[in-house]
Amino acid sequence: MLRLQFKGVSRHFPPKRGRSESEGVLAVDDVNVEVGDGEVVSLIGPSGCGKSTLLNLASGLDRPSKGEVFVDGAPVSGPNEHVAFMLQKDLLLPWRTVRRNIEFGQEIRKLEPDKRRQRAEMFLKRFHLDGFADHYPHELSGGMRQRAALARTMMMNPDVLLLDEPFSALDAQTKMVLQQDLAGTLADERKTAFLITHDLVEALALSDRVLVMSRRPGRIIKEIQVDIPDRDNPMERRQHERIGPMIAQLMGLLDIGSSEELV
Amino acid sequence: MAVIQDAALTPDHAGPVRRRVNLVSFLHRQEVWLSILALAAFLASWEWGPPLLGIAPYNIPQMSAVWSEGLHMWAHGDLLRHTMITCMEVIIGFALGCAMGAIIGYALGMSRLLEAVASPYILALQIAPKVAFAPLFVMWFGYNITPRILTAVLIVFFPVLINVLTAVRSVDPAMIDLARLFRASRAQIFWKIEFPWSMPALFSGLRIGATLAVIGVTVAELVGGNVGLGAVLAESEGQANTAAVFVTIILLTLIGILAYVLVILAERMVLRYAPQRSADDIGV
Numbered sequence: 001m002l003r004l005q006f007k008g009v010s011r012h013f014p015p016k017r018g019r020s021e022s023e024g025v026l027a028v029d030d031v032n033v034e035v036g037d038g039e040v041v042s043l044i045g046p047s048g049c050g051k052s053t054l055l056n057l058a059s060g061l062d063r064p065s066k067g068e069v070f071v072d073g074a075p076v077s078g079p080n081e082h083v084a085f086m087l088q089k090d091l092l093l094p095w096r097t098v099r100r101n102i103e104f105g106q107e108i109r110k111l112e113p114d115k116r117r118q119r120a121e122m123f124l125k126r127f128h129l130d131g132f133a134d135h136y137p138h139e140l141s142g143g144m145r146q147r148a149a150l151a152r153t154m155m156m157n158p159d160v161l162l163l164d165e166p167f168s169a170l171d172a173q174t175k176m177v178l179q180q181d182l183a184g185t186l187a188d189e190r191k192t193a194f195l196i197t198h199d200l201v202e203a204l205a206l207s208d209r210v211l212v213m214s215r216r217p218g219r220i221i222k223e224i225q226v227d228i229p230d231r232d233n234p235m236e237r238r239q240h241e242r243i244g245p246m247i248a249q250l251m252g253l254l255d256i257g258s259s260e261e262l263v
Numbered sequence: 264m265a266v267i268q269d270a271a272l273t274p275d276h277a278g279p280v281r282r283r284v285n286l287v288s289f290l291h292r293q294e295v296w297l298s299i300l301a302l303a304a305f306l307a308s309w310e311w312g313p314p315l316l317g318i319a320p321y322n323i324p325q326m327s328a329v330w331s332e333g334l335h336m337w338a339h340g341d342l343l344r345h346t347m348i349t350c351m352e353v354i355i356g357f358a359l360g361c362a363m364g365a366i367i368g369y370a371l372g373m374s375r376l377l378e379a380v381a382s383p384y385i386l387a388l389q390i391a392p393k394v395a396f397a398p399l400f401v402m403w404f405g406y407n408i409t410p411r412i413l414t415a416v417l418i419v420f421f422p423v424l425i426n427v428l429t430a431v432r433s434v435d436p437a438m439i440d441l442a443r444l445f446r447a448s449r450a451q452i453f454w455k456i457e458f459p460w461s462m463p464a465l466f467s468g469l470r471i472g473a474t475l476a477v478i479g480v481t482v483a484e485l486v487g488g489n490v491g492l493g494a495v496l497a498e499s500e501g502q503a504n505t506a507a508v509f510v511t512i513i514l515l516t517l518i519g520i521l522a523y524v525l526v527i528l529a530e531r532m533v534l535r536y537a538p539q540r541s542a543d544d545i546g547v
Binding site: 059060061079080081084085087089091093094095096097104105107108109136138156 | 435437438440441442443444445446447451455456459460462534536537
C-alpha cells in the first residue's frame with residue numbers, strides 16, 4: 001500500500017507583480033516518488049533545489065502547479081490528519097510548558113482533556129522528557145527542545161511523518177542520540193517517514209531508500225536502495241562497512257568536491 | 264520590539280534567572296549603601312543648599328518647608344480628595360485607553376485591508392501632540408472629569424495600539440503554519456498563537472501608557488476645573504505658593520510610579536514563562 005505518492009508534481013512560483021515572466025521560479029519539476037507503508041525514505045540534494053517545497057506540498061500547506069500528491073490514496077487538498085510535519089526549528093510555543101506544547105496539536109483537534117493528558121504523559125516518557133514536563137522551552141537545551149517537538153509530532157499519530165532537516169541545528173552527539181530515538185520509534189510503530197536532510201550519513205543511517213535531487217529545477221536524479229541491516233539502530237548502522245562507499249557514491253552524484261558550490 | 268524577541272528567541276543556555284532576594288545579602292551589596300548615601304546627600308542639599316546659596320524660598324523652598332506645607336494641605340486643603348480624584352481619572356483613562364488601543368491594534372493586525380485604510384489617520388493622530396486636545400475636550404464637556412479621562416485615553420491609546428499591531432505582524436509565520444497543519448481555525452490561531460505571542464509587547468505598551476496617563480490627566484486638570492491635583496497645582500501657582508507646587512508635583516510623580524509598578528507586577532504574573540527582565544529594570 002502506498003502511503004505517500006508524488007505523481008508528476010511540479011511547482012512553479014510566479015514572479016512578483018511587475019516583474020517579467022522569466023523571473024518566476026520552477027522549484028520542482030515532474031517529480032514522481034512513491035513511499036510504501038512503513039518505509040523510511042530520505043531526500044538529499046543541493047541547497048535551494050526544492051526539497052522543502054516537496055514537503056510543503058505533501059503537508060497540504062502548498063499546492064502543486066502540475067501533477068498531484070496523494071496521501072493514503074487520497075489527493076492532498078490541504079492540511080489533513082494523515083500527515084504530521086516536523087521542522088529544523090522546534091517551534092515550541094514559549095508561553096507553554098513542555099507538556100502543554102506536546103498537547104498543542106491534540107488540543108486544537110479538540111481531543112478530550114483526559115485522553116490528551118494521558119497520551120502526552122506517554123510521549124513525555126518515551127522521549128525522556130518526564131522530568132521536564134512543567135519546564136518552559138527556554139529552560140531546555142536545544143536537544144531537549146527538538147525532542148519535545150518530535151513528541152508533539154508523534155502525539156498526532158500520523159500515518160506519514162514529514163521531517164524537514166529535523167536535527168540539522170543540533171551538535172553532533174545530540175544529533176546521534178535523537179536519530180537513535182527517532183529510528184527506534186519509527187520501527188516500533190511501523191511509521192512511514194519522508195525525511196529531508198543535508199547530512200549524507202543521516203540519510204543512510206535512517207532510511208530504506210535515499211533519493212537524490214538535482215539543482216533547481218529539482219528533479220529526482222537517482223534512487224539508492226540502502227540494503228544494510230539495523231534500520232532501527234543507526235548507531236550500529238553508521239559503522240557498517242558499506243556506508244563509506246555509499247557516501248562516496250552520493251558525493252559523486254551531488255558533485256561534492258568538484259564544483260564551486262557545496263551542498 | 265526587543266521585548267518580543269527576548270521572549271521568543273531566548274537562547275537555550277539562558278535558563279531560569281529567578282532570584283530570591285535575601286535581605287541579608289541585599290544589605291551587603293555595595294550599591295545599596297551607595298544609593299542610600301546618595302539619597303541622604305540629595306535630601307541634605309535640598310534642605311541646606313538653598314539658604315547657603317542664597318536662593319529665595321519662593322524659588323526653591325527647603326525640604327522641611329515642602330513637608331510642612333504638605334501636612335498643612337492634608338489637614339486643611341482636602342489634599343486626599345484631590346489625590347483620589349486624580350488617581351481615579353488616571354485609572355479609568357488608562358483602562359479605557361489600553362482596552363481601545365489593544366482591541367483596535369488586534370483588529371488592524373488581523374486585517375491588512377483595515378490597516379491600509381486606517382493607517383494614514385493613525386499616523387497623523389500619532390504625530391499630533393495629544394495634550395493639545397485637552398482644551399478642546401474642556402470646551403466640549405465642561406469643567407468635570409470627562410475631559411481629563413478623554414485626554415488620558417487619547418494619550419495612552421497609541422503606544423498600546425502600535426505595540427500590539429507590530430507584535431501581531433511579527434508572529435513567526437512558521438508558528439502559524441504549525442497551527443494550520445493541525446487544522447486550527449482562525450479563532451484558534453488568534454487565541455493560541457497571536458494573542459499570547461503579543462503579550463510581552465502589549466505589556467511594554469501598558470508600561471508606557473501607565474506614565475502617559477498621568478501626564479494626560481495632569482494637563483487636562485491644569486486647563487480647567489477645581490478638583491484634582493492639576494487644579495491644585497494651577498491654584499498654588501496662582502498664589503505663588505512654591506511649596507504647594509512642589510507637593511503636588513511629588514504626589515503626581517508618586518501616582519505615576521505606583522501605576523508603573525502595578526503594571527510591572529501584573530506583567531510578572533502573566534509573563535512567568537519568560538526569563539525575568541522587567542522587574543530588574545526598576546529594581547523591585
